[in-house]
Amino acid sequence: MALLEVKNLSISFGGLRAVDNFNMVIEEGQLYGLIGPNGAGKTTVFNLLTGVYKPTEGMILLNGKNITGKKTIEINHEGIARTFQNIRLFKELSVLDNVKVGLHNHYQYNTLTGIFRLPGYFKTEKAMNEKAMELLKVFDLDKEADYLSSNLPYGKQRKLEIARALATEPRLLLLDEPAAGMNPNETKELMETIHFVRDEFKMTILLIEHDMKLVSGICEKLTVLNFGSVLAQGETTSVLNNPEVIKAYLGE
Amino acid sequence: MKMKINKTTKKNTITYLMLLIAWIVVEVLLRGGHLSNLISGMLVLLCVYSIMAVSLNLTVGILGELSLGHAGFMCIGAFSSAFFTQCFMNTGMNAGLRFFLAIIVGIVVAGLFGLLIGIPVLRLKGDYLAIVTLAFGEIIKNICNVMYVGKDSNGIHFSMKDTASLGLDVDGTVIINGAQGITRTPRQATFTIGVIVLLIALIIVLNLINSRTGRAVMSIRDNRIAAESVGIQVTKYKLLAFAISAAIAGAAGALYAHNTSALMATSAKFGYNMSIMFLVFVVLGGIGNMRGSIIAAVVLTVLPEVLRFADNKRMLIYAIVLIVMMLWNWAPAAKEFRERVKERFGFDGSKAKKAGKEEKKNTKGVA
Numbered sequence: 001m002a003l004l005e006v007k008n009l010s011i012s013f014g015g016l017r018a019v020d021n022f023n024m025v026i027e028e029g030q031l032y033g034l035i036g037p038n039g040a041g042k043t044t045v046f047n048l049l050t051g052v053y054k055p056t057e058g059m060i061l062l063n064g065k066n067i068t069g070k071k072t073i074e075i076n077h078e079g080i081a082r083t084f085q086n087i088r089l090f091k092e093l094s095v096l097d098n099v100k101v102g103l104h105n106h107y108q109y110n111t112l113t114g115i116f117r118l119p120g121y122f123k124t125e126k127a128m129n130e131k132a133m134e135l136l137k138v139f140d141l142d143k144e145a146d147y148l149s150s151n152l153p154y155g156k157q158r159k160l161e162i163a164r165a166l167a168t169e170p171r172l173l174l175l176d177e178p179a180a181g182m183n184p185n186e187t188k189e190l191m192e193t194i195h196f197v198r199d200e201f202k203m204t205i206l207l208i209e210h211d212m213k214l215v216s217g218i219c220e221k222l223t224v225l226n227f228g229s230v231l232a233q234g235e236t237t238s239v240l241n242n243p244e245v246i247k248a249y250l251g252e
Numbered sequence: 253m254k255m256k257i258n259k260t261t262k263k264n265t266i267t268y269l270m271l272l273i274a275w276i277v278v279e280v281l282l283r284g285g286h287l288s289n290l291i292s293g294m295l296v297l298l299c300v301y302s303i304m305a306v307s308l309n310l311t312v313g314i315l316g317e318l319s320l321g322h323a324g325f326m327c328i329g330a331f332s333s334a335f336f337t338q339c340f341m342n343t344g345m346n347a348g349l350r351f352f353l354a355i356i357v358g359i360v361v362a363g364l365f366g367l368l369i370g371i372p373v374l375r376l377k378g379d380y381l382a383i384v385t386l387a388f389g390e391i392i393k394n395i396c397n398v399m400y401v402g403k404d405s406n407g408i409h410f411s412m413k414d415t416a417s418l419g420l421d422v423d424g425t426v427i428i429n430g431a432q433g434i435t436r437t438p439r440q441a442t443f444t445i446g447v448i449v450l451l452i453a454l455i456i457v458l459n460l461i462n463s464r465t466g467r468a469v470m471s472i473r474d475n476r477i478a479a480e481s482v483g484i485q486v487t488k489y490k491l492l493a494f495a496i497s498a499a500i501a502g503a504a505g506a507l508y509a510h511n512t513s514a515l516m517a518t519s520a521k522f523g524y525n526m527s528i529m530f531l532v533f534v535v536l537g538g539i540g541n542m543r544g545s546i547i548a549a550v551v552l553t554v555l556p557e558v559l560r561f562a563d564n565k566r567m568l569i570y571a572i573v574l575i576v577m578m579l580w581n582w583a584p585a586a587k588e589f590r591e592r593v594k595e596r597f598g599f600d601g602s603k604a605k606k607a608g609k610e611e612k613k614n615t616k617g618v619a
Binding site: 050052071072073076077081082084088089090091092093097100101102104105107108109111113114115116117121124125128146164165167168 | 259456459460463464465466467468470471473474475477478479480481482483484485486492540
């Protein structure tokens with residue numbers, strides 16, 4: 001069974017059909033790319049998948065379970081985590097605490113235990129710290145654990161967002177333009193990290209990206225969106241050589 | 253990582269120690285008779301306002317919502333605890349135990365109202381939320397003003413009209429008498445008790461901040477959408493923080509009620525002027541900075557009293573001091589100046605901050 005199955009997904013904002021009849025199947029462990037010109041509706045698809053918007057029509061199945069119309073929080077509990085195009089970190093929290101917020105639902109103790117510092121507090125906090133540091137190490141952020149997250153350089157902020165999303169132990173990770181604003185070196189490093197995350201955490205990853213080098217470098221399958229509808233879908237190389245896709249990107 | 257834990261623990265310990273030292277100093281002065289009547293009469297009030305500053309700082313600094321009705325929660329705490337004390341005054345209950353239970357009653361009732369009011373209010377954001385809390389604060393005050401409650405052998409009677417419509421027996425007593433409020437509550441609140449309550453409030457808030465719950469609350473403050481995306485139950489944690497904040501305000505109210513022989517819900521005591529006063533403590537002392545807001549509360553409460561010699565220029569001086577303190581604390585130029593002074597004299601802490609800043613500068617080109 002496919003991990004994610006999207007059937008005839010559509011959403012209209014007033015008269016504008018932002019996403020129209022969108023279909024997509026992602027298998028477990030795949031690295032899947034969602035590309036398209038600006039304004040094609042890629043981020044809208046992400047917002048639909050994560051419950052920020054409710055679809056006008058269509059269905060989203062995660063591991064066979066219908067998650068259409070659920071709230072963002074519930075969808076995260078079902079196993080979808082995401083990053084944002086415009087970075088959304090918890091700016092006034094330390095790098096470590098950002099990841100610990102991601103661990104929130106997997107390491108529990110109640111508020112009173114926290115306030116009165118009962119034994120459960122120390123035990124769980126220690127486990128959380130260890131787990132968070134482990135994640136930070138993967139992204140080479142462990143030395144900056146004490147920094148305010150807003151003090152991190154841009155590339156590292158992007159990585160921290162991924163680390164935070166992974167902390168929620170998702171089955172499907174959505175990355176919204178992870179390489180945006182990165183220089184070629186950083187992008188290359190990011191590609192390696194994404195590969196590593198997929199192999200190490202056995203993660204399924206869906207990413208939106210404009211950087212064709214990154215897309216052709218790591219994505220196994222692609223969906224191309226244009227004006228809200230699917231233009232092409234399939235293996236990366238065949239999609240990128242599709243004359244329709246080239247036309248949409250470069251014009252005639 | 254270890255360093256960071258030590259750092260916050262250290263900071264919190266300093267706050268507790270400061271409070272303890274202040275308590276010892278004041279007690280020694282008090283015993284020695286070195287404090288003027290004016291100051292010694294204000295000691296409990298200082299504790300009350302400090303607790304209010306901590307409570308409001310939880311809402312403003314940690315939850316990130318501007319509440320302008322916090323005096324209302326203090327009012328609820330004051331009236332419910334004084335009511336409890338009055339009810340059990342002649343039952344032979346131990347006075348100390350009664351006072352302790354009265355504080356608990358104040359905390360619980362104010363906390364419940366915080367939860368209740370939080371449900372509609374926390375749906376709003378920013379300025380809108382501030383104005384609605386202001387309205388709720390005024391409503392609470394005004395309801396307390398028209399409430400008549402009495403007690404007799406049949407139980408408790410309640411009316412919104414006047415004492416006559418309570419229909420009390422001959423042996424009954426009026427406890428809450430409308431605008432005249434609750435009178436003759438024993439003045440059991442002492443400075444030491446005030447400091448203990450303040451210390452407990454501080455421990456609760458500081459421990460809360462450094463726990464799983466506190467992180468969830470702060471993540472909502474920093475970025476609600478991101479908090480939802482990692483599965484934080486936004487509504488639950490907002491309500492929780494707001495209710496805890498209200499409960500602490502209730503404790504302050506309970507102390508206040510047991511420090512005055514005539515508890516009345518007047519504008520001067522529980523109106524929005526007071527709420528804004530508390531907000532001034534928080535903003536001046538530092539949003540999210542508990543220690544600072546306590547210091548601000550003490551300074552700004554003592555100052556007008558100390559300035560009485562200046563007579564009619566009193567409020568002018570007060571206002572100027574307020575402006576200067578605000579500039580000194582928060583103007584960017586003043587901040588920079590303080591950083592430079594710190595560096596010069598080699599205080600720690602400035603180094604780590606600088607490292608972060610430099611790195612940020614370096615990356616600006618890339619971004």
